[in-house]
Structures are given as C-alpha cells and as structure tokens.
Amino acid sequence: MEDKLDANNWKLLDNQVGGHKDSIFVLESGLIAKPCLKTEVNFYTTLYNQYKEYQLIKHIPKYYGTTVITQDNVEKECVVLENLLKNYSHPCIIDIKIGTRLYGEAASEEKKQRMEYQAQSTTSRETGMRICGLKVVDPQSNTSFKAGKELGRSLSASTISEGFKPFFINQDKVLINKSILNQFKSKISNLIEVLKVEEYRLYSSSVLLIYDGNFAFTEVKERTEFLTDVKLIDFAHSHFCRGEGPDEGAVFGLKNLLDIIESYIRLH
Ligand SMILES: Nc1ncnc2c1ncn2[C@@H]1O[C@H](COP(=O)(O)OP(=O)(O)OP(=O)(O)O)[C@@H](O)[C@H]1O
Ligand SMILES: [Mg+2]
Numbered sequence: 001m002e003d004k005l006d007a008n009n010w011k012l013l014d015n016q017v018g019g020h021k022d023s024i025f026v027l028e029s030g031l032i033a034k035p036c037l038k039t040e041v042n043f044y045t046t047l048y049n050q051y052k053e054y055q056l057i058k059h060i061p062k063y064y065g066t067t068v069i070t071q072d073n074v075e076k077e078c079v080v081l082e083n084l085l086k087n088y089s090h091p092c093i094i095d096i097k098i099g100t101r102l103y104g105e106a107a108s109e110e111k112k113q114r115m116e117y118q119a120q121s122t123t124s125r126e127t128g129m130r131i132c133g134l135k136v137v138d139p140q141s142n143t144s145f146k147a148g149k150e151l152g153r154s155l156s157a158s159t160i161s162e163g164f165k166p167f168f169i170n171q172d173k174v175l176i177n178k179s180i181l182n183q184f185k186s187k188i189s190n191l192i193e194v195l196k197v198e199e200y201r202l203y204s205s206s207v208l209l210i211y212d213g214n215f216a217f218t219e220v221k222e223r224t225e226f227l228t229d230v231k232l233i234d235f236a237h238s239h240f241c242r243g244e245g246p247d248e249g250a251v252f253g254l255k256n257l258l259d260i261i262e263s264y265i266r267l268h
Contacts, residue, residue: 017133018095033078043235090213094134100249104237126157128253137213143171187230203237
C-alpha cells in the first residue's frame with residue numbers, strides 16, 4: 001500500500017450527503033480523499049495490520065493510504081478511500097449516524113458534554129440512529145429529493161421511521177422495489193452478526209445505504225438483483241478494544257434500522 005498518493009487534481013464529490021459541507025474530494029484516479037484526524041488513519045492501519053481476520057474490512061470502503069489536498073491555500077491531510085458510488089448511474093444514498101455515544105476516547109470534557117447533549121436531544125440516544133442526510137434520484141419519474149442533517153434533527157424516536165419515507169417512497173408516492181428492501185435487510189443482518197462478535201467502538205460512525213435509482217421504483221420482473229450497498233464510514237472517533245466485547249450502541253442502532261426496513265417491506 002502506498003503511503004502518499006498524488007493529489008494535484010481533485011474535484012468536490014457531487015454526491016456528498018452527510019458530514020461537513022464540501023469536504024469530500026474525488027481524485028483523478030476516481031478515489032475519494034477525506035480530511036482526517038490521526039485517529040481515523042490509526043483505525044484503518046490498525047485494521048489492516050493487526051485485525052486482518054476481522055470481517056469489518058468487507059463492510060467499509062477500501063483504504064489506500066493518505067495524501068495531502070490543498071483547498072483554499074490550506075493543506076489538508078486526507079485518507080484515500082474507495083469511492084462507494086463508483087458503479088452507480090443514479091446513486092441514492094442515506095447517511096445514518098449509528099450508536100448512542102457520539103464522542104471518542106480523546107474527547108475533551110467540553111466536547112464530551114456537547115456530544116452527550118446532542119445524543120440526548122436527538123434520536124441517537126433512544127434509537128442508536130440519526131439521519132444525517134439523504135439523496136434520491138429517480139430517472140423514471142424524473143423526480144429527486146435531497147435532505148440534510150435538519151431532517152434527522154426534526155425527528156423523534158417515535159417518528160424516525162417517517163424520516164426514511166423520501167428514501168423508500170418516491171415523490172410520486174411509489175414504494176421502492178421489494179428486492180432492494182430485501183437486499184438491505186440481508187446486508188444489515190450480516191453486518192449486525194459481524195458487530196456482535198468483533199471488538200471495536202464505532203463512536204459517531206455512519207452506515208451508508210446506497211441503491212441505484214434507475215428502475216428502483218418499478219417492478220422489473222426479470223431482474224431480481226439490484227445494485228445496493230450497506231457500508232460503514234467515518235472512523236474519526238473509533239478504536240479497537242480487544243477483550244472489551246462488542247459495541248452495544250452500534251448493534252442497537254443497526255437492529256432498530258433493521259426493524260425500520262422490515263416495516264417498509266410490510267408495505268408491499
Ligand atoms: N468512501 C466514500 N464513498 C462515497 N461517498 C463517501 C465516502 N465517504 C464519505 N462519503 C460521503 O461523504 C459524507 C461524509 O462522510 P464522513 O462522515 O466520512 O465525513 P466527515 O467530514 O467526517 O463528516 P462528520 O462531519 O460526520 O465528521 C457521507 O455522508 C457520504 O455522502
Ligand atoms: Mg460523518
């Protein structure tokens with residue numbers, strides 16, 4: 001693995017749904033570069049070097065090393081990652097922050113207090129989930145939808161399922177193809193099984209659900225397999241903790257997410 005990757009030419013990622021605005025870059029190679037803290041580099045390198053047997057690696061973007069991007073005359077240290085959207089013609093994405101605790105081990109007392117308040121005053125504490133943004137493009141109905149973090153902040157534990165409506169029901173009120181929901185169900189179930197046995201803390205990480213909007217809101221009888229992905233991202237506050245057991249908050253959030261997917265499957 002190369003440590004430094006050339007990053008002279010870059011553009012902003014078009015399809016960024018969560019995180020700080022205009023903070024994700026696409027390099028000439030097509031790979032993604034994201035400004036990072038040392039903790040995130042440590043997380044990826046520790047996984048690749050010391051936890052090779054962990055299944056987590058199959059559920060996160062491939063890591064290619066680090067690079068430096070100059071944006072507005074400021075040099076930014078970045079992790080270089082696989083672009084999870086590279087195979088999609090019409091990527092539809094939702095970013096869901098998982099877990100009930102949102103601060104890492106290195107957080108100051110002030111940050112800890114702030115993140116505790118944030119968890120408590122949003123759906124994070126009660127559901128282990130918070131919607132951070134979503135984007136849907138449906139070429140067949142020629143409709144699209146975009147929402148930022150305000151959506152997630154406007155929801156409560158009892159209404160969070162509603163927040164997924166624009167992701168699974170298009171602007172013409174058509175429910176997404178059942179195969180896509182079933183694929184999400186199976187991929188989230190697999191991820192839960194992995195998180196139940198491996199030992200790390202994914203504080204403030206997100207799960208991205210991705211599907212291709214092309215024909216997603218139609219009944220395509222001959223085509224049962226759609227392009228979909230369920231991937232964990234953002235390890236800026238994560239660490240490994242052998243001997244300390246699984247991340248209960250993350251598992252709790254993913255189980256609640258599974259319940260929501262199942263409730264949309266029942267609408268069919
Ligand atoms: N590997 C990737 N492939 C495609 N899109 C990605 C990838 N990583 C991140 N993104 C996009 O960028 C967004 C923000 O990512 P991420 O949470 O890692 O960034 P961040 O700047 O650390 O955000 P935060 O403010 O939560 O710390 C995601 O919601 C997603 O839309
Ligand atoms: Mg994030």
